[in-house]
Amino acid sequence: MSELLALQNGSDIRGIAIQTDEHDITLTDDAIQKIAQGTTLFLKQKKKLSGRIKVVIGHDSRLSAERIKLALTEVLSSNGIEVLDAHLATTPAMFMATQYEEINADCGIMITASHLPYFYNGIKIFTQSGGAEKEDIRYILEHATEKTENTQAATVKNIDLMSLYADDLVRKIREKVGTSETPLAGSKIVVDAGNGAGGFFAKSVLAPLGADVSASQFLEPDGHFPNHIPNPDNDEAMASLQKAVLESKADLGVIFDTDVDRAAIMDQNGESLNRNALIAVISAILLKEHPETTIVTDSTTSDHLRHFIESLSGKQHRFKRGYRNVIGEAIRLNEVGIPSEIAIEVSGHAALKENYFLDDGAYLVARILMEYAKLKADGEDLMSLIASLKQPAESMEMRLQILDDDFKPYGQKVLSDFEAFVKQMPDFELEPNNYEGIRVQTSGKYGSGWFLLRMSLHEPVMPLNIESDTKGGIDLILTDLRPFFEGYKALKF
Template identity: 55%
Template structure:
């Protein structure tokens, strides 16, 4: 493969995933045509053999890989091209059709599937024209360096071993995965009067955003006795006609809030497209995402594992830290990126620090008891169990938030970086902003911070904090504010505007 081809493919790397344009639009050309997908399939086969040491070259017992996709319009096309590459390389494929990212990982754990690896075709919450690939083996998801290796070896010429043509079989993975979730919920709820229908009497509204998560309403909740009337957008539709399937999106959360209140439901559940993220709304319409979601699962984890550590992404509230510590737990505030927080949690456990949860404010939540897999459906199942157990005392899951102080104001500004040297420009602005904060009155740099620059506010701004960091996936600087004093953020933004207006290489119009 030429260096030019390698560079073209390397541009498809998105951290520990692959993402690109799968459908042509007026402004965007396709970067994931069939021939590129096939090459990536060959690179994956090489990676399985050379890096994961699987017997891809075995003529007696071929390696088996599960392949599935979310509701995106390009999913079937990409799956077909990917299966052709894998079978050409001598790999047997289990085509699981519509599925979720967590379910694809579980295909490597279920004995009846006997898959050594799996691939999920998804681009999470991105617009319909995007798609991508996530890779798993039984030991977990691919890392950043694994994706780089796959793309570097993405060519038929890299398949040097003798092989037979692989075969393809079809299975319904979501059926197996749903049954597994039902079993876990039944096992977890000890107080149900009807053990086989432990959610009977609960009214739960699900918003799947037309992604792959509609099964959770019909195949999990309803079969456990829950009333799911008022659930919305359960049908897979890759146009995503109703709202962005993203539990970190204000419009999406407003939609599920409205559905809960209009249907007088006990709770609302919302998923992203491939169901590795989720969030809730309580019966009063309060959003339980971001810091609130972290608080709920932290409270559950600490009750089950006193003194445990919770790893979070960096942009979390000081109130959350106080909340976790008051419960007897510890917070490890790490850097943004779901693989980053998961790997930090795994590392802490290996070093002897008991760590139960790794969770980002975006809704990626991974529990030690569940392979440290960021699984939005398992997270909800865990909270449903706690909610049912608390009902004995007349409480519900939102009762866990009673001692979490809520900020008076929050805001976010996203500065587009306009230069070609995105990383360098971003780092330059962050360094300059750090120096600016050190000299500014009523702002103090927070030393316990590993990402960008974070400062605590005091004096005329009242109690609060701000943080600026690089976006992981876009050419942006993200500036987040949180304050316990009304109108303090507006004053702070006005006071720092002059600094940003002097910076080169960023668009300040959003400020």
């Protein structure tokens, strides 16, 4: 049981799926079959589904996907569950399979490990009410060895989910722009799928809307990820997209992670619209339609982003890292009467209220393209939306490793002591409205800026994010923080 529980990664399941010299397989056939059994119990007992249960299974381009799908299908079908094989798919599409009337699935299972190296894989689970929570994954793993009775015959069918999903995006963009069937005609757009599952966006979404996608790259699925890590938050990946955009003289670049729940955009000058800039762009778009809405972000966003959102009469609510955390917080705010149209992280995870609060990189890009088409018709571009967004002079992230085996209590002790340390330091001021770690505003000799020390969600790491509006400000901050961190022998500074 402990080996199974170790596969839980928040609201996902992840493990080693391919043997390497350094790693043994943890996502074995036996483990996968037990996960399928636990999922059966989850659907029948916790979700209280009866009759013919319908489950869609899809996967990204990972090399181990077929093996995992086969093991899942064998157990689910033996339990009388109708299995629909969506083949190569995206994580958002697996949830939409539970919403589309043409499919009407009770559950969607996505086989993916996002941007992690090729030897990893994992499982994400959706029902008609949304993505599985941490408690649901725990339930599945804890019930993985229980048996169920079955009297129904098994069926397995193939479906073309991605065509349905792509057509849905095309329809929504056309309806929003409202000018023609090809609102992107005259635009050259580079799509970089990183050899993951996002190649469909060029061929089945942008091309039907009139865009020239001839300069797109790495659209073919390849689980070795031979060109770059499929990650919009990766410098090498963004440099590759920049090169393609500039060399082809494209109007825009779009990049996805492996399973297309994250995205970023690049303008014609090779300027990245990711991290704070991406949040600013979608915030500007949504605030036109929903004045004063609250933009829920993770804890690492810039103070300049908050000022930008407030300048547009919006509100920013900085919450904890983790896409399920920010989505849950946006849903909670709406439930207590505080309108929030989006939950978004600097990593590119974004979930819009109008789209089921689904973490969907393709829909985020589609929503931005709706505005892009209107701006282009007026002779403007996306950068005009964020012309007033100030950028820091310097920014950085350090990842301080915790060498103590019991790393969580050790990290919490460091945070507690760090708060006391900051309080007695001149020109450091604790951020009063803070939900994660210790966030500090700087002034005086350090200049205007901020830094945040927090615990990583799952790793023995304490990320330290720093921004300064003054050249050399980060060095000054680090010089005065160094004595504190060097006092902790199990903390690698």
